[in-house]
Amino acid sequence: MAVAVASPSVAPFREPAGPAPPTPRRLTKDELVKTHSTHLQTQDSSPNAPRPVKQPIVLEGYPASTKSIRELEIIPLAELRPETHHRGKGIIVKVASQPFLGAGAVSIVEDEFGNADKLAIYNQADSSILSGVPEGCVVAVKEPFYKNNGADEDFMICVDHPSDVILLRFTDPIIPEALRLGPLLQTADDWKNAADRAFIEKDYPTAVFCYTEALESSDDSTPKAPFYTKRAGVNLLLGRYDAAKADAMASMTGGAQDWKGYYNAGRAAYGLCDYAESNRLLSKALELNPSNEGVQRDHARCQARLREEETGDYDFAAMVASLHVHGHGAGPQQHSVHLDRGSFLCNTRIGESPHHGRGLFAARDIKVGEVVFVEKATVLPNQYDPARASAALYAVMVRQLCENPSLAGPVLGLYGGAYERSGEEGTFVDGVPVVDVFLVEAIRNKNCFSAPRSTVEDTKPSSPEGRQANGLWVHASYLNHSCVGNTMRSFIGDMLISRATRDIKEGEEIFQQYVPVKSLPDVRNKQFRDWWGFECGCMLCTREKRTSEAVLAKRRELVAAVEKLCNKQIPGRELVPDAKIRQVDRLVKQLEEAHEQDVYEGVPRLTLIHPCNWLVGAHRGRKNHGKVVKYALKVLRNFGFKVPDESEMWDPREMYTNSGNGTLMTVHVVAALRRLAESYGALGHKEMAARCIEAAEFGYLMVTGFKNDLRTLDR
Numbered sequence: 001m002a003v004a005v006a007s008p009s010v011a012p013f014r015e016p017a018g019p020a021p022p023t024p025r026r027l028t029k030d031e032l033v034k035t036h037s038t039h040l041q042t043q044d045s046s047p048n049a050p051r052p053v054k055q056p057i058v059l060e061g062y063p064a065s066t067k068s069i070r071e072l073e074i075i076p077l078a079e080l081r082p083e084t085h086h087r088g089k090g091i092i093v094k095v096a097s098q099p100f101l102g103a104g105a106v107s108i109v110e111d112e113f114g115n116a117d118k119l120a121i122y123n124q125a126d127s128s129i130l131s132g133v134p135e136g137c138v139v140a141v142k143e144p145f146y147k148n149n150g151a152d153e154d155f156m157i158c159v160d161h162p163s164d165v166i167l168l169r170f171t172d173p174i175i176p177e178a179l180r181l182g183p184l185l186q187t188a189d190d191w192k193n194a195a196d197r198a199f200i201e202k203d204y205p206t207a208v209f210c211y212t213e214a215l216e217s218s219d220d221s222t223p224k225a226p227f228y229t230k231r232a233g234v235n236l237l238l239g240r241y242d243a244a245k246a247d248a249m250a251s252m253t254g255g256a257q258d259w260k261g262y263y264n265a266g267r268a269a270y271g272l273c274d275y276a277e278s279n280r281l282l283s284k285a286l287e288l289n290p291s292n293e294g295v296q297r298d299h300a301r302c303q304a305r306l307r308e309e310e311t312g313d314y315d316f317a318a319m320v321a322s323l324h325v326h327g328h329g330a331g332p333q334q335h336s337v338h339l340d341r342g343s344f345l346c347n348t349r350i351g352e353s354p355h356h357g358r359g360l361f362a363a364r365d366i367k368v369g370e371v372v373f374v375e376k377a378t379v380l381p382n383q384y385d386p387a388r389a390s391a392a393l394y395a396v397m398v399r400q401l402c403e404n405p406s407l408a409g410p411v412l413g414l415y416g417g418a419y420e421r422s423g424e425e426g427t428f429v430d431g432v433p434v435v436d437v438f439l440v441e442a443i444r445n446k447n448c449f450s451a452p453r454s455t456v457e458d459t460k461p462s463s464p465e466g467r468q469a470n471g472l473w474v475h476a477s478y479l480n481h482s483c484v485g486n487t488m489r490s491f492i493g494d495m496l497i498s499r500a501t502r503d504i505k506e507g508e509e510i511f512q513q514y515v516p517v518k519s520l521p522d523v524r525n526k527q528f529r530d531w532w533g534f535e536c537g538c539m540l541c542t543r544e545k546r547t548s549e550a551v552l553a554k555r556r557e558l559v560a561a562v563e564k565l566c567n568k569q570i571p572g573r574e575l576v577p578d579a580k581i582r583q584v585d586r587l588v589k590q591l592e593e594a595h596e597q598d599v600y601e602g603v604p605r606l607t608l609i610h611p612c613n614w615l616v617g618a619h620r621g622r623k624n625h626g627k628v629v630k631y632a633l634k635v636l637r638n639f640g641f642k643v644p645d646e647s648e649m650w651d652p653r654e655m656y657t658n659s660g661n662g663t664l665m666t667v668h669v670v671a672a673l674r675r676l677a678e679s680y681g682a683l684g685h686k687e688m689a690a691r692c693i694e695a696a697e698f699g700y701l702m703v704t705g706f707k708n709d710l711r712t713l714d715r
Contacts, residue, residue, distance in 0.1 A: 029116035061438030259288035305342035312344035316706030380471035455490035482511035490705030497705035571617035603662035
């Protein structure tokens with residue numbers, strides 16, 4: 001995330017040395033078309049099937065081309081060599097078939113000499129014609145990669161980077177004479193009419209293409225503003241907000257109708273979450289057309305986003321409620337997770353960290369429980385199947401970088417491990433931004449968050465396990481890891497909420513847990529080294545380095561014994577045999593003795609949390625409330641909180657501020673406080689029970705992101 005230490009899991013691409021492999025027998029055009037036709041028949045039988053995603057392997061990465069097609073030597077297809085990236089070369093080919101749409105768009109192509117081959121174009125956005133390039137179009141492939149497709153004599157030109165293939169205009173002089181068709185339509189009006197038809201048929205990529213041709217075909221006497229206005233509207237529908245804004249601004253004529261241009265530009269800026277710019281543009285539209293209801297509505301909506309950015313004032317309960325819509329007799333149905341809210345970031349700033357690269361720092365004093373920041377996701381696909389979540393995030397990241405190049409700076413500036421960058425990523429070459437998909441995947445690997453649809457729903461026992469999406473929150477990605485972080489994150493749709501789990505001073509670095517921490521220090525730090533390339537230097541990990549290998553080995557042995565005896569389960573209301581309780585109790589005492597007092601003073605004892613929680617459940621089932629109090633207090637102590645060893649009177653509401661900087665906040669802390677309240681109440685200590693409930697409610701606020709009914713945990 002914010003780390004800047006090289007990871008051993010990725011490596012830069014190097015062109016293989018040695019002689020080129022022998023040139024294989026190439027299939028004829030007729031042979032290629034015959035096989036391709038059988039694939040097309042299969043495709044036609046399931047036209048609505050979802051397209052898979054070809055997710056790259058970073059270790060096999062190679063850089064995107066950063067050269068213009070006009071700088072490259074154009075070669076015939078016959079000169080392509082197997083398993084080779086043809087650096088300094090390019091090909092220009094005409095598409096000679098319909099595309100087969102799988103993980104990419106596979107077409108038969110031919111060059112000016114009549115040579116034919118297969119071209120596979122991956123990672124194009126659905127809004128691009130190149131996601132299914134039509135027959136007859138001419139494309140240029142920069143520095144092509146010619147590779148085996150898994151069988152003898154089966155080769156193809158593989159285009160992984162979306163910026164490595166360019167759709168050429170029919171009149172482009174670079175097209176060889178043998179491939180030149182000339183303009184398909186003659187006049188700007190012809191192209192405009194074709195664009196209008198494509199729009200009516202909801203073929204928006206073709207509409208954009210045709211409006212572009214209309215603009216290019218128009219002469220000085222043709223008004224261009226209507227073409228820009230129409231193309232801006234289509235780009236808005238496609239989510240191409242950068243292009244929509246540029247078109248809207250180009251549509252201005254200085255007349256009264258410019259309100260449309262300002263309105264479209266303001267909507268585009270809103271789509272980019274640039275609410276200050278959106279407000280400026282929508283205000284101009286409102287000045288020119290004050291009675292227009294659409295402008296009024298969008299201007300008011302933008303004002304609401306600006307208030308959220310400035311104040312951090314959100315109706316979190318309403319946000320959760322908006323994630324569900326009710327169907328007819330079928331119970332709640334899932335709705336979009338993309339909430340119409342702004343990001344509140346002014347409590348924090350990005351700066352150089354003494355720990356790892358850059359980090360987030362407090363811009364003012366922040367009290368425990370307060371919102372540190374709230375951030376709308378830069379990218380979050382509405383895909384909560386874990387098997388598809390990472391591929392979905394990768395695909396949408398690539399799409400956004402292609403469609404909205406203004407995102408390149410924030411996204412590509414994130415840590416990407418050891419993947420070697422050209423420095424040209426995000427720059428425009430041949431009219432498109434350079435997008436290196438292997439770098440995108442490396443950044444996704446190091447910076448994505450797994451997020452439930454809402455954290456409060458995720459805490460319910462009835463919540464289905466493993467329903468997590470993968471998302472990218474650029475600002476949150478600058479947070480460095482600490483096993484005993486001072487913040488806790490939660491989610492509502494595509495909004496990430498960060499709350500302070502203890503007081504944070506102005507200028508202090510803000511930390512979070514990247515993943516739930518493993519109880520044994522060597523195990524968790526191996527995870528950090530293998531995935532992010534760092535070793536944690538938090539208070540807990542630093543202290544635990546003083547533990548001898550002999551003590552650590554003893555602890556491992558005891559943890560294994562506990563897990564075997566308890567079967568990793570916490571008892572419910574069932575009656576647990578006394579003999580088993582005594583066995584676990586004995587193991588807990590031995591584990592406590594295996595934690596040096598000077599090492600673990602004021603920090604968590606992670607290996608003790610599960611067995612103490614187990615004993616809380618076991619004694620609760622026997623209604624042994626004194627023992628429940630004893631072991632629930634131990635649970636809190638083992639999370640690093642300062643609590644009494646026995647059941648004397650104390651104020652649990654103060655434990656969040658009186659415990660120092662070594663505490664670990666989780667939903668299990670809330671559960672322990674609830675068990676304490678239950679047992680204190682049964683023992684007649686009503687005031688203590690009430691205090692525990694207050695402390696639990698405050699803890700649950702940090703866990704879920706906003707104030708919630710504790711009874712949610714029982715549903």
